[in-house]
Amino acid sequence: MWDATPEITRAVTPYAPPATQALSDLVVPALAGRRACLMAHHGVIVTGPSLDKALNLLAEVENLAAQYWHALQIGAPPVLNGEQMDRVHEIIENHVDGKTDAKRAPVHE
Known part of the structure; x- marks a missing residue:
């Protein structure tokens, strides 16, 4: 999902x-x-x-x-701020294409 x-x-x-x-x-x-x-x-x-x-x-x-x-x-x-949510969206868009395991991508800098 x-x-x-x-x-x-x-x-x-x-x-x-x-x-x-x-x-x-x-x-x-x-x-x-x-x-x-x-x-x-x-x-x-x-x-x-x-x-x-x-x-x-x-x-x-x-x-x-x-x-x-x-x-x-x-x-x-605690909730993520807009910048953090933008980063999460970016990670999902770039890594949930089957090529990369999104679970390993960092969410927080």
Whole structure:
């Protein structure tokens, strides 16, 4: 599921009533450059080139949300800043093509 991870960035829309143009107007820009976002008081929405890829992304989002929730139980977990996340995305894009083991690539400088 490495190919899903770069699209999982923190995109949360404000609340809007379900099935309204207002909600659509919030979701569309939140998905710009992403394949997943959280809709406040609704849940997650994912997209993908196929149903299988969209479902894999949904599973990854839910897995990461569960990890974060568990971490919150013992305090505020540290999070990567934008520069660190850019580096993670770069590593994934450059090394998860089957040629290099991404697990060996450094995440922190």
